[in-house]
Amino acid sequence: MTRISMSVDGVRYSDDVEPRTLLVHYLRERVGKTGTVVGCDTSNCGACTVQLDGQAVKSCSVLAVQADGAQITTIEGLAGPDGALHPMQQAFHAQHGLQCGFCTPGMIMTAVDLLAENPDPSEAEIREGIEGNLCRCTGYQNIVRAVQSAAEQMRGVRS
Amino acid sequence: MSTAMFGAPVRRHEDARLLTGAGRYLDDLGHRALAAAFVRSPHAHARVSDIDVTAAAEVDGVVAIFTYEDLTGRMAEPLPLLIPHPALHAPRTAYPLARGEVNHVGEPVVMVVARDRYLAEDAAARVVVSYDPLPAVVGLPAARSARHAVHPDVPDNVAAHLVQAVGEVDTAIAAAPHVLELDLEIERSASTPLEGKGVYARWNSDEGSLRVYTSTQASTSVRAAVAAKLGLPLVKVDCIAPDVGGGFGVKIVHPWPEEVLVAWAAQRLAALAPEGIKWTEDRWEHFVSSAHERGQLQHVRVGFDSDGRLLGLDVTIWHDNGAYTPYGIIVPIITSTQLLGPYKPGAYRCEFFSLYTNTVIVTPYRGAGRPQGVFAMERTMDAIADHLGLDRAEVRAVNFIAAEEMPYDQGLIFQDGRPLIYDSGDFAATLDKLKALVGWSDFQAYREQARAAGRRVGIGLACYVEGTGVGPYEGGHVQVETSGKVMVATGLTSQGQGHQTVLAQIVADELGVDFDDVEVTTGDTRRFGYAVGTFASRAAVMSGNAVALAARKVRQKALRIAGEALEADPSDLEIVSGVVRVKGAPASAIPLSTVAVLSNPLRYAFDEAAKAATQFAVGDTSKPPVAEDDEPGLEARDFYSPTQSTFANGMHAVIVETDPDTAEVRVLRYCVVHDCGPLINPMIVEGQVHGGVAQGVAGALYERMVYDDAGQLLNASFMDFLMPYASEIPTVEIDHLETPSPLNPLGIKGAGEAGVIPGSAVIASAIEDAEGFVIRRMPISPSELFELRASYAAGRVPGLRRTSGERTDPRTRPGHSPDNDSPDNDSPDKET
Ligand code: FES
Ligand code: FES
Numbered sequence: 001m002t003r004i005s006m007s008v009d010g011v012r013y014s015d016d017v018e019p020r021t022l023l024v025h026y027l028r029e030r031v032g033k034t035g036t037v038v039g040c041d042t043s044n045c046g047a048c049t050v051q052l053d054g055q056a057v058k059s060c061s062v063l064a065v066q067a068d069g070a071q072i073t074t075i076e077g078l079a080g081p082d083g084a085l086h087p088m089q090q091a092f093h094a095q096h097g098l099q100c101g102f103c104t105p106g107m108i109m110t111a112v113d114l115l116a117e118n119p120d121p122s123e124a125e126i127r128e129g130i131e132g133n134l135c136r137c138t139g140y141q142n143i144v145r146a147v148q149s150a151a152e153q154m155r156g157v158r159s
Numbered sequence: 160m161s162t163a164m165f166g167a168p169v170r171r172h173e174d175a176r177l178l179t180g181a182g183r184y185l186d187d188l189g190h191r192a193l194a195a196a197f198v199r200s201p202h203a204h205a206r207v208s209d210i211d212v213t214a215a216a217e218v219d220g221v222v223a224i225f226t227y228e229d230l231t232g233r234m235a236e237p238l239p240l241l242i243p244h245p246a247l248h249a250p251r252t253a254y255p256l257a258r259g260e261v262n263h264v265g266e267p268v269v270m271v272v273a274r275d276r277y278l279a280e281d282a283a284a285r286v287v288v289s290y291d292p293l294p295a296v297v298g299l300p301a302a303r304s305a306r307h308a309v310h311p312d313v314p315d316n317v318a319a320h321l322v323q324a325v326g327e328v329d330t331a332i333a334a335a336p337h338v339l340e341l342d343l344e345i346e347r348s349a350s351t352p353l354e355g356k357g358v359y360a361r362w363n364s365d366e367g368s369l370r371v372y373t374s375t376q377a378s379t380s381v382r383a384a385v386a387a388k389l390g391l392p393l394v395k396v397d398c399i400a401p402d403v404g405g406g407f408g409v410k411i412v413h414p415w416p417e418e419v420l421v422a423w424a425a426q427r428l429a430a431l432a433p434e435g436i437k438w439t440e441d442r443w444e445h446f447v448s449s450a451h452e453r454g455q456l457q458h459v460r461v462g463f464d465s466d467g468r469l470l471g472l473d474v475t476i477w478h479d480n481g482a483y484t485p486y487g488i489i490v491p492i493i494t495s496t497q498l499l500g501p502y503k504p505g506a507y508r509c510e511f512f513s514l515y516t517n518t519v520i521v522t523p524y525r526g527a528g529r530p531q532g533v534f535a536m537e538r539t540m541d542a543i544a545d546h547l548g549l550d551r552a553e554v555r556a557v558n559f560i561a562a563e564e565m566p567y568d569q570g571l572i573f574q575d576g577r578p579l580i581y582d583s584g585d586f587a588a589t590l591d592k593l594k595a596l597v598g599w600s601d602f603q604a605y606r607e608q609a610r611a612a613g614r615r616v617g618i619g620l621a622c623y624v625e626g627t628g629v630g631p632y633e634g635g636h637v638q639v640e641t642s643g644k645v646m647v648a649t650g651l652t653s654q655g656q657g658h659q660t661v662l663a664q665i666v667a668d669e670l671g672v673d674f675d676d677v678e679v680t681t682g683d684t685r686r687f688g689y690a691v692g693t694f695a696s697r698a699a700v701m702s703g704n705a706v707a708l709a710a711r712k713v714r715q716k717a718l719r720i721a722g723e724a725l726e727a728d729p730s731d732l733e734i735v736s737g738v739v740r741v742k743g744a745p746a747s748a749i750p751l752s753t754v755a756v757l758s759n760p761l762r763y764a765f766d767e768a769a770k771a772a773t774q775f776a777v778g779d780t781s782k783p784p785v786a787e788d789d790e791p792g793l794e795a796r797d798f799y800s801p802t803q804s805t806f807a808n809g810m811h812a813v814i815v816e817t818d819p820d821t822a823e824v825r826v827l828r829y830c831v832v833h834d835c836g837p838l839i840n841p842m843i844v845e846g847q848v849h850g851g852v853a854q855g856v857a858g859a860l861y862e863r864m865v866y867d868d869a870g871q872l873l874n875a876s877f878m879d880f881l882m883p884y885a886s887e888i889p890t891v892e893i894d895h896l897e898t899p900s901p902l903n904p905l906g907i908k909g910a911g912e913a914g915v916i917p918g919s920a921v922i923a924s925a926i927e928d929a930e931g932f933v934i935r936r937m938p939i940s941p942s943e944l945f946e947l948r949a950s951y952a953a954g955r956v957p958g959l960r961r962t963s964g965e966r967t968d969p970r971t972r973p974g975h976s977p978d979n980d981s982p983d984n985d986s987p988d989k990e991t
Pocket of ligand 1: 037038039040041042043044045046047048049058059060061
């Protein structure tokens with residue numbers, strides 16, 4: 001067992017974990033952040049994406065011990081303290097960017113990261129930017145629209 | 160209808176929880192539960208000679224290990240055959256754990272229960288199973304040859320053989336001026352929801368009851384199956400489908416071995432597992448132990464006249480059903496009936512053989528046999544058009560059933576055991592819309608332009624008819640609470656289709672309440688015990704109509720009670736935004752919440768509002784408080800049970816570009832015209848079409864199950880199974896036609912599967928058009944297209960007669976056999 005400590009969605013946690021524990025399992029089973037889900041076993045689907053020190057990572061390909069000392073933001077910590085949805089969450093709602101919702105937490109965390117790097121992406125850049133995330137339901141069309149519309153909102157463009 | 164939610168692109172109720180990580184999928188439940196893991200067969204076909212669990216039992220944290228020998232009572236029997244059919248003469252289903260023999264890689268052999276999944280997997284890895292391998296039957300040619308048998312008592316590997324015929328097909332074809340034959344092939348793919356299966360069961364020792372949560376499309380039927388296997392009364396078992404991360408067909412199969420095993424172990428180990436037992440399928444397990452679909456070989460023989468009109472159509476299908484047939488022969492039945500699409504086939508005969516192979520079972524995946532049927536029919540239509548030198552759209556049009564001919568009886572028996580009678584549709588109008596949307600008539604000019612720029616493009620189209628809203632029934636319960644909130648329940652389940660929104664729209668309109676006051680629960684047997692399930696694009700049709708009927712009953716009762724309270728005739732009342740009022744005199748009004756209070760005569764006032772219904776406050780003392788034919792409460796339930804399916808239809812057109820060097824296929828435009836009757840929520844319907852088209856494109860260009868000869872699935876991961884990302888899927892352009900169904904009160908037809916159905920057919924049509932040689936097999940990868948080009952150049956693949964693509968006249972190619980009786984045609988697709 002190894003002692004680790006990290007901040008998850010603004011709250012500090014310290015736990016003893018087996019070194020082999022994946023970050024996603026630590027988050028889900030120890031911290032209780034079940035909003036972050038698992039869709040594959042080969043790091044291909046992106047459903048488990050969280051932010052680690054401000055960068056999107058697939059939490060199934062990080063060991064919990066590697067995140068020792070880090071700041072983690074999950075989908076559950078994205079809304080404002082007053083519960084107001086993040087513009088990306090709002091845009092997914094308005095543009096019907098989700099159906100079953102299973103890919104949605106990872107998709108949104110990736111998209112937020114994408115806009116942090118490129119606030120005004122073209123459609124092609126959005127499609128490329130979310131290329132590590134699988135969705136089986138939506139055909140991506142409304143996800144792309146949601147990211148476009150969130151980008152506009154976040155840049156302060158009136159739509 | 161006061162609020163007119165029906166038809167509006169209402170944003171979804173489901174989103175609030177799913178956007179914030181507050182959804183609850185199966186694996187989000189049962190945090191203190193024990194975990195199950197399975198030892199699965201590494202062989203496609205083998206006898207199990209020994210199982211040694213000694214080392215596994217020593218792993219710290221292991222609670223129990225089960226093999227077939229441990230199963231008791233009905234658990235030791237084979238899993239049920241869900242849909243028997245007289246033509247399925249050799250049905251076989253698996254045991255929950257292998258009984259001496261395994262028939263596909265991934266078949267469960269041993270179940271381990273431990274403190275957590277890590278430990279359960281550690282122990283599973285230490286179980287030693289000894290196998291004596293047997294010859295594996297992989298692929299349809301091997302199954303057909305019957306050199307080896309999957310099941311020793313089915314030596315020809317034929318599980319089912321069915322012939323359906325209308326008219327004298329041999330005579331019709333013999334008399335036809337033109338005859339063509341085609342050999343076609345479609346490979347396997349799979350539903351592949353992003354969330355795999357999973358089940359969590361908890362035995363309540365105090366009550367002697369079982370609660371099962373499962374990621375299913377059919378919770379009422381899982382409940383019945385588990386109760387039967389465990390010998391429990393139905394009322395002692397609850398089954399709940401929580402949020403489900405996609406289904407697409409695979410989760411309609413039940414009970415899965417894991418569903419009954421986890422439930423059984425939860426009861427058996429109750430003392431050791433007070434918080435229950437959970438199993439969550441991992442991605443590899445989903446590939447090798449859930450279900451696949453699509454794999455078929457087809458032979459088509461067609462006779463037609465010089466306008467391309469079908470005179471006789473004779474189709475033989477070899478369908479790969481995998482190792483077992485728990486879901487019967489629904490898929491090939493659908494292929495053989497829905498193959499007809501919007502056309503009159505003349506005389507028709509369809510014969511299929513459903514064959515065993517040592518591979519994962521084959522059960523419906525969105526489209527459920529229709530993509531294969533449409534592939535057969537639409538490849539045939541293109542072949543006829545090319546043979547006669549006619550426009551492909553024209554050949555389809557001459558074969559259409561006319562709108563005036565509805566209802567149209569195709570003379571066959573459909574998958575629900577009912578006659579195949581189309582209820583509605585205007586195919587000519589749909590085709591006109593599609594041609595306008597894609598610019599069918601302008602394509603030749605575009606092709607010339609592209610060619611001048613060194614690009615190779617092609618256009619294709621494909622049509623389908625889809626039987627939706629299959630019976631037997633669904634039900635709905637609607638209850639107005641004294642808070643004014645309206646609680647709705649239906650038994651079928653949701654996997655992302657937005658039922659909580661769509662059904663709330665319907666009830667809001669029927670009842671006259673605000674959409675946000677309606678809360679819908681699906682797939683929870685505690686709330687509604689009678690249901691069939693979510694499949695065959697049936698949820699909106701079946702449960703939509705059921706909740707509408709239940710809401711109408713509630714409305715009637717509300718008007719009656721309000722009429723008494725307002726001293727008005729119920730027919731003079733209306734309900735607007737949850738308030739019952741006198742038409743034209745809105746001041747004379749009573750809120751539904753109060754009507755709900757009045758509907759339940761009380762002795763005790765539990766709150767301020769309830770006082771209005773207590774015994775000294777209301778009541779005509781000459782009558783019983785609850786009339787003889789009445790019940791307390793402002794609630795009702797009702798069922799919708801149609802005599803037959805309702806038939807939606809649509810047509811897709813696609814423009815592709817094929818790279819002259821790399822043979823990569825790019826979809827430039829994807830156009831859909833779709834007729835599912837009146838749209839309850841166009842935003843949701845279009846979302847369903849987008850998702851379906853994505854799966855259609857995926858199945859045409861990327862996805863397949865690659866088995867080697869030993870029956871190993873070589874691409875059992877998202878690393879190797881090419882499920883498309885956003886970078887591969889095109890934008891879909893949609894137009895709708897809304898011909899209502901005469902069969903149900905709302906006039907609606909199903910929409911869930913439509914998008915996927917013509918995917919392989921339409922893309923094959925476009926690639927063929929771009930390349931100038933025939934495409935007979937899907938999916939197609941760039942390397943396969945590259946090789947087809949080489950084969951075409953070498954004369955081993957026939958070219959098209961019409962001129963298209965960037966190449967020399969195909970008729971000068973070796974291997975092309977001109978057909979003397981067809982009119983000479985040198986021009987590209989003619990337009991009228
Ligand atoms: S679960 Fe992490 S990428 Fe799939
Ligand atoms: S919404 Fe279901 S996987 Fe994306």
